[in-house]
Amino acid sequence: MSSEAFDLTEPELTADDLLVLDDPHFGPETTAVVTGAASGIGQATAVALAANGISVIGADIDEEGLEETIDIAADVDASGTVHPVTTDLTDDADVETMVEAAAEHGELRYVANIAGMQHIASIPEFPMEKYDLLLDVMLRAPFLTAKHAMPHIRETDDGAGAIGNMSSVHGHYATQDKPAYITAKHGLEGLTRAIAAEGEGTLRGFSVSVGYVLTPLMVNQIEDTAEERGISKREVVEDVMLGQARTKEMMTPAEVANLFVFGFSSHGKHLNGGDLLWDGGYTTTYE
Template sequence: MLIKEPEINYEETLMINDKNFNTANVCIVTGSGTGIGRAVAIAAAKNRLMTIGLDINETEGRKTQKIARDSGGQMVFIKTDLCNDEDIQTAVQEAGKLGQIKYLANVAGIQHINSVEDFPMEKYDLMQRLMLRAPFLLSKLVIPYMKKSPDRIGVIANMASIHGHICTMNKPAYNITKFGLRALSQSISAEGNGEIRSFTVSTGFVRTPLAEKQIEAQAEQRGISKEDVIKNVMMGKSRIKEMMTPMEAANLIIFGFSHHSRYLVGGDLLFDGGCVLTY
């Protein structure tokens, strides 16, 4: 394995004193079984939010739940197929029973490496459903809950990417969904009257299973070694030659949820080591 997901280090968690960060308020996190989603769930729980983790991988999801609880936080895992509307609706209903839904982090995602002309449509449809339609539906369902909170404030985070700013070869479906998530955040914010707001987080490569699993396909498609994929493709344009940790990405979402980010309305937190804006 060329990339290994690091163990969660509780000391790396950004802790924020926010009046809405308490166990009466619910934070829903998708993709909570591994990677950034796991880190976001743990960080939210450590910040005193009642955290609801959604993932199709029950074994890893329950592992995240245990880590969050062992850290002193409160988390409930609900096995959820994000490509199934009934599963999503049930998960939101159950979350609503555990407190006031105020935060949603749409993190779940997959990757498939292929050119437009060779891209399998069944994989394209799956990625659209998981990475764009599910965040839209979850947002649609949680906004009414948020509006019923005493201060009518709610925040929705969407995990985008540098691929929501630039397009690299052989990632058409991924590129499209990440641009789409930025549009979703801006659309929610346009309708939210400054109370319901949304934002995106755009990072470069993060040390997660999603990044690790694409190395072999990238090497085959580009005709280079796996080592060259990491050095020249993944980190080639970054001024910082080290991948972010999942918790570093999660901390950006926690900051975006907090009162410190009340002017982050439809905006994007671009933390990419300079990939997009420096040449």
């Protein structure tokens, strides 16, 4: 494996990294909610949607990170805008305010539920307060966001829109020491299908599942996994993270963001209740 695969620095996002599509709903009158918009995949998705001309409500608890997202959107000359809304996803009032902010800025059509977190521990050792926090952020908040957003999407002239949920290979199978994360991601797949079942064809639900992505969350996870399993960081990357994949490199946040852009677009109109599994072979092959 090349040394480049072990460069654990998140790549700088540029305009050339972003998928930009010609779509009738991709314009400033359309709004999108993106959670976790202050870093990683959420930040890249907020920028990618803004690059497609959309007015983006970037939601996160990290105000400084949201300002960075606005700066990156400007750096790539995004034709749309990012509006920061400081949001605690464990606070029901904050979640409602986030959705209402999107409705006030234009026609709410898209939601990207991306915010996530991780805690590495076995089931017997897992702190229940951490379990509750992970499930609140990664499953309850997306449900509540959909609850508030779906009526607004239905109120648009054609009722067309989509709610995209950030799943994972861990929404398809399980590995050791991530029980809360795995539980949340499997639940998110169910929520995606429930949205599709109630969306009457025009309001779609879909999920995005990827393997390991070069984000700050991933870098922290490498350190935690190394400590939990008593192995080196290099062994975590080579054997645990990339061991089962056929594509021997980690995805970038921009590559994941582009999947949300495609899924929201009219090109994704038959993506409903389904999952964009972009995992390099993690869940579909084995030695």
